[in-house]
Amino acid sequence: MISAPSSTWFSGPPHWGWLIVLYFFVGGLAGGSYFLAALIDLLGRPEDRPLARVGYYIAFPCILFSGLLLSLDLTRPLRFWHMLIESHTFRPMFKYWSPMSIGSWALVVFGVFSFISFLGALAEEGRITWSPLRTVRPPGVVATIVSVVGGIAGFYVASYTGVLLAVTNRPIWSDTHLLGMLFVISAASTSAALLMLLARRYGLALPALSGLRRLDDWMLMLELLVLIALVVSLGPAARGWLNAWGAFFAMVVVFGVIVPLILAFRARQRRELHVAAASVLVLLGGFLLRLVIVFSANSVRT
Amino acid sequence: MPEPMGFYTDTTVCIGCKACEVACKEWNQLPSTNGGVNTLSGDSYDNTRRLDGIHWRHVKFIEQFTEDRKDGRWLLMSDVCKHCVQAGCLEVCPTGAIIRTEFDTVVIQSDTCNGCRDCLAACPFGVIDINPASGTAQKCTLCYDRLRGGLEPACSKACPTKSIQFGTIRELRDRAQQRVEQLHQTGENRAYLYGADDKMLGGLNSFYLLVDKPEVYGLPPDPKMPSRNLVPSSMYAALGALLVGLAGVFSFRNRGASEDGEVRR
Numbered sequence: 001m002i003s004a005p006s007s008t009w010f011s012g013p014p015h016w017g018w019l020i021v022l023y024f025f026v027g028g029l030a031g032g033s034y035f036l037a038a039l040i041d042l043l044g045r046p047e048d049r050p051l052a053r054v055g056y057y058i059a060f061p062c063i064l065f066s067g068l069l070l071s072l073d074l075t076r077p078l079r080f081w082h083m084l085i086e087s088h089t090f091r092p093m094f095k096y097w098s099p100m101s102i103g104s105w106a107l108v109v110f111g112v113f114s115f116i117s118f119l120g121a122l123a124e125e126g127r128i129t130w131s132p133l134r135t136v137r138p139p140g141v142v143a144t145i146v147s148v149v150g151g152i153a154g155f156y157v158a159s160y161t162g163v164l165l166a167v168t169n170r171p172i173w174s175d176t177h178l179l180g181m182l183f184v185i186s187a188a189s190t191s192a193a194l195l196m197l198l199a200r201r202y203g204l205a206l207p208a209l210s211g212l213r214r215l216d217d218w219m220l221m222l223e224l225l226v227l228i229a230l231v232v233s234l235g236p237a238a239r240g241w242l243n244a245w246g247a248f249f250a251m252v253v254v255f256g257v258i259v260p261l262i263l264a265f266r267a268r269q270r271r272e273l274h275v276a277a278a279s280v281l282v283l284l285g286g287f288l289l290r291l292v293i294v295f296s297a298n299s300v301r302t
Numbered sequence: 303m304p305e306p307m308g309f310y311t312d313t314t315v316c317i318g319c320k321a322c323e324v325a326c327k328e329w330n331q332l333p334s335t336n337g338g339v340n341t342l343s344g345d346s347y348d349n350t351r352r353l354d355g356i357h358w359r360h361v362k363f364i365e366q367f368t369e370d371r372k373d374g375r376w377l378l379m380s381d382v383c384k385h386c387v388q389a390g391c392l393e394v395c396p397t398g399a400i401i402r403t404e405f406d407t408v409v410i411q412s413d414t415c416n417g418c419r420d421c422l423a424a425c426p427f428g429v430i431d432i433n434p435a436s437g438t439a440q441k442c443t444l445c446y447d448r449l450r451g452g453l454e455p456a457c458s459k460a461c462p463t464k465s466i467q468f469g470t471i472r473e474l475r476d477r478a479q480q481r482v483e484q485l486h487q488t489g490e491n492r493a494y495l496y497g498a499d500d501k502m503l504g505g506l507n508s509f510y511l512l513v514d515k516p517e518v519y520g521l522p523p524d525p526k527m528p529s530r531n532l533v534p535s536s537m538y539a540a541l542g543a544l545l546v547g548l549a550g551v552f553s554f555r556n557r558g559a560s561e562d563g564e565v566r567r
Contacts, residue, residue, distance in 0.1 A: 007522035012352070012428030014419040039550035048554075075417025075437040082397040082416045093398050097529055100420050101396040155546070159539040166535040167528045168423035169390060174531055180539025188546045208554055215553035222545060 005236035011169040013298040019073040023066050024161050024290040025190070027107075028183060030062035031158030032191025034114055036215075038151030040208050041138050048208035049138070053121035054198050058191070059154070060118035063111050070107075084108065099164035106156045113150030120146070158187035165293070171300040172293070175237035178230045179293065185226060189219035190286035193279035200276060213264070213275065220261045220282070227253055245296035252292055256285015306406030307449065308385055308507030309458060309466055310474035312481060313519070314493065316378035316465040318347060318361055323380075325460035326359040329445065337434070353381060355433030358442040359457050364518060379510070379519050380466055382457070383408065383429045383442035384497060387504030390528045391421035391430055399439075406471070406507055407444040412436050426503070426525035444508075471507055475499075478511055485513075496521060503527065 004010065037055025040048050071080040079087070083104035086093045095101040116136055120143075123133035135142045162179030173179065192212050199209055231238055241249055260278035327334055333356055336349070343349050346363035353360045360381045367374030385407045392400040392408055399414035400421060410421075410430075415438035422430050422439065433440040445455035453459075458468035467474060475498050485493035492513040497506030503525055516523045 004517060004522075007426065007524045007526065010428055010520060010522035010525075011424075011426055012354075012422055012431060014423040015432070016419065016423075035546070036550070039547070039554055043551060043554040073418075075419070075432050076415070079397075079414075079416035082399070082414055083418070086398050087414045093396070095396065095398075097532060098394045098396050098420075099532070100394065100418060104396060155543040159543060163532070163535040163539050164420075166531040167394060168420070169426040169526065169528055170423045173423070174528065177531060177534040177538050180535050181542035184539055184542040184546060188549075211553040215549050218549040218553065219546065222549075226542070 005239045006171060006175055008169050008171045008174050008237065009300065011171075013170070013300075014168075016073070016294055016298065019069050021287070021291045021294050023069040023073070024183070024294070025287045026062050026069065027066040027161060028158050028187035028286065028290075029191055029194060030059045030066060030114065031110065031154040031156070032187035033062070033195065034059035034110070034117070034154035035151045035158070036188065036191050036195060036212070037117070038147040038154065040211075041147045042144065042151075044208045044211070046138075048206050049124065050204055051195065051199055051206050051208050051212070053124065054195055054202070054204070055191070056114065056117040056121040058194060058198075060111075060114040063107065063114050063157070067107060067111065099160050099167050103157075103160045103164060106153060106160060110150070110153035110157045113146060113153055116146060117150055155184060159184035165297075170297045171237060171240045172234065172297045175235070175240075176230050176233040178226055178233055182223070182226050182230060183290075185219055185223045186286050186289060189216055189223055190283050192216040192219065193282040193286075196275060197279045197283075200272070216279075216282070217261070217264045220257055220264065224253070224257050224261070227257065240300050241296060243296075245292055245299070248288075249292045249296070252285055252288045255281055256289060257282075260285070304405055305470040305472065306507060307444065307469065308407070308471050308474060308509070309382065309444070309455075309468055310478045310498075310509060310511070311380055311382075312465050312467070312478070312511045313377065313379040314485065314490070314511060314513060315463045316361070316380055317463055318363055318376070318378040319462060320350075320361050321460040321462060322457035322466055323350060323357070323359045323361060325456040326442070327356075329448070329456035330358060330443075332356045332358065332433075333435070353383075353427075353429045353441070354431030355440045356435075358382065358440070362519060364514075366514075366518075377514060377518065379512075380457070380461075381520070382508055383444070384427055384503075384509075385442075385444055385507035387500070387507065388527055389503070390424040390426055394420045394424040394528050396420060403446055405444065405446070405449055407446065407449075409443045409446050410439055410441060412438045412440065415439050424528045426522050442508075471505070474509075478509070481511060485511075 033055040037052040040052040071077045119133050120136035122128045124137045136146045137143050159180045162183035165173035165179050168174050260281045263274045263278040343351050348363045350357050350360045362379045364377035389408045397414050399411045403409050417437050430439050430441045454468045458466040478495050482493050496512050497509035
């Protein structure tokens with residue numbers, strides 16, 4: 001190709017595929033569920049805590065699964081620990097300027113906090129009887145610290161993947177600054193959707209649920225704005241989406257964001273089923289959005 | 303500490319013999335099976351197709367001919383890792399497998415690499431790929447082992463026309479500049495150097511003499527470091543997190559008033 005819209009067109013694809021798409025989605029759910037649960041713990045009322053516990057029950061298995069997905073995606077999976085420890089010197093490996101390096105550490109930190117909160121939630125329900133675990137549940141200073149630090153780690157895990165894509169030289173990924181922002185907002189909306197579905201499934205009727213619904217509406221509106229801004233910010237590089245992927249992207253925006261928004265507003269009258277349908281669409285849309293972003297750039301090469 | 307070493311490739315004298323590709327494969331014990339692909343590419347005489355884990359040299363054949371093929375020219379170029387002074391691959395590598403050597407070259411340590419493939423996406427030139435034999439990311443090492451033994455790299459040693467020249471960067475830049483002036487004097491005014499100064503990624507330790515736009519050779523006109531996006535992208539991500547947090551505060555604080563008619567105390 002003689003003319004390319006951006007110098008990023010001359011790089012090569014990293015062959016990140018289904019495992020990475022799934023990780024972006026599941027990792028987003030882990031981080032998102034945790035920070036929503038932490039927000040509910042910090043701001044909500046005591047009777048909202050069952051909903052927060054659902055968040056922690058999602059976060060920990062999801063982050064464990066994420067670690068598995070990431071390791072399996074390596075062409076040398078047994079060397080996963082090289083991300084954390086330099087294999088010659090056995091010193092800690094840490095590059096603050098490489099999102100994958102900080103991200104690996106963030107997964108460890110977040111894993112620890114999500115495990116603590118997971119156990120705390122079990123203890124609060126009386127399924128584990130080891131009294132120190134009760135201190136990680138509110139009220140209390142320890143609980144606040146766990147929620148704040150774990151919540152920040154959750155935000156990080158949910159957003160760094162977008163920054164990681166940007167800190168490359170691939171078309172589309174590195175032609176916009178908005179992927180990290182998009183991923184954290186999408187993580188919030190998909191996690192809120194999953195929490196609402198599970199709350200419905202277990203028949204939880206809590207004050208925070210209506211808050212969650214409102215939050216999801218806000219997130220979807222914000223996501224729509226960011227998606228529009230993203231396409232604009234691509235500039236000439238948007239040419240990478242002048243193909244079937246672009247059409248797929250548009251469909252994901254319509255069915256994963258706009259339709260759920262319409263359903264959410266119509267839900268004011270006939271709500272339960274609409275909310276459930278909207279939640280399913282949001283989750284599906286969140287997955288497909290990541291799929292389009294990962295695969296569409298992978299297929300571009302001069 | 304040795305001086306920075308590298309390649310100067312004068313594309314105007316390349317004859318497309320691929321001796322560099324063969325010498326590279328022989329010395330580095332890379333398979334000649336082309337990854338099992340036994341079809342022709344249909345792209346001129348190029349069946350190597352691209353640089354990857356088992357092709358560390360790639361001779362490009364660019365045919366520039368008029369429709370009736372009465373007039374035209376061949377552009378031939380032996381492509382290789384640029385051993386950038388500011389190397390995107392080295393920058394992002396999360397395991398520390400990619401290092402800068404005492405020769406100012408960039409080398410991937412295969413025993414450390416775990417195959418995350420971040421460097422594949424980070425390289426502005428699309429040089430790196432996974433070698434299926436090792437399962438790790440691989441590329442030209444500028445024959446680090448030969449350099450350590452006082453030899454020159456296999457490809458430049460094998461090049462019959464001195465299209466690929468090996469030496470200290472300082473000496474190569476002088477030589478390349480003289481060649482550009484010589485070409486200009488003979489009327490070839492399109493000749494210029496690509497990556498021979500510090501402006502492009504701090505300098506390419508494998509730089510080129512070209513006679514057409516970089517894009518024609520499949521080279522990016524304006525290669526950049528991956529980290530250019532780190533701060534702005536992180537800022538927007540943080541802004542996103544802040545907005546989510548604020549929405550959380552409003553949603554969970556104000557909740558209830560309209561839904562269950564409860565008045566907040």
